[in-house]
Amino acid sequence: MTRIEKPTELITDGPVSQSKAGFALDENVDGDLACTDHHHRILAIQDAMAVLSGKWKILVLGSLSFKGTQRFTELLKSVGGIRAKMLSKELQELEANQLVTRTVKQTKPLTVEYAITPYGRTLEQLIIEIVNWGTAHRERIMKG
Structure with missing residues (x-):
């Protein structure tokens, strides 16, 4: 985990x-x-990038933000392309930075659910802006 x-x-x-x-x-x-x-x-900017950097963290936060609470395997499918080991690492870092919560359900077998925290929700507007920019960028590039 990256710290200040x-x-x-x-x-x-x-x-x-x-x-x-x-x-x-x-x-x-x-x-x-x-x-x-x-x-x-x-x-x-350095602090924000340290917490959100990498290929997957914003995608994980976006998925939890848009789809809500998800189990590990649901999140793995939702993000697409990420390996289980990497997702586990990213979730640990997001949890350490208080952006995601991990809840173990006492079922048989045990299930683990992940959700975005209220603090993590403070990033929703940023994620929406990234979505908007990405959509506009894709359209611009596709037009040639």
Whole structure:
């Protein structure tokens, strides 16, 4: 699991303001302040990428977000192309980062269910934006 290396560099400021294009605006572009702000934004991107990086994590979160709670084998089929060992690893990391919960049901045989947490749901808008961008990108590329 990837963790923030220097807890003293956690961002305590509020969210970044956005332009119409969605890019961050620097309202105060004074030398050091702008550099510090830029540094904090880059750290925030690094933290997010550390938690969400890889080929599968966003797909797993998307599947749990769109389809709801799933058993391991359902999730394996839903994501498609991922191997069981990799899915297990990704789920462990997502659980360690409090984005997914793992529930063991006392059935015979035991069943394990995975669900997105309320904290994980904070990523839904980001996932929807990725879906929208991916759809538009596919259409653009297919047109030539």
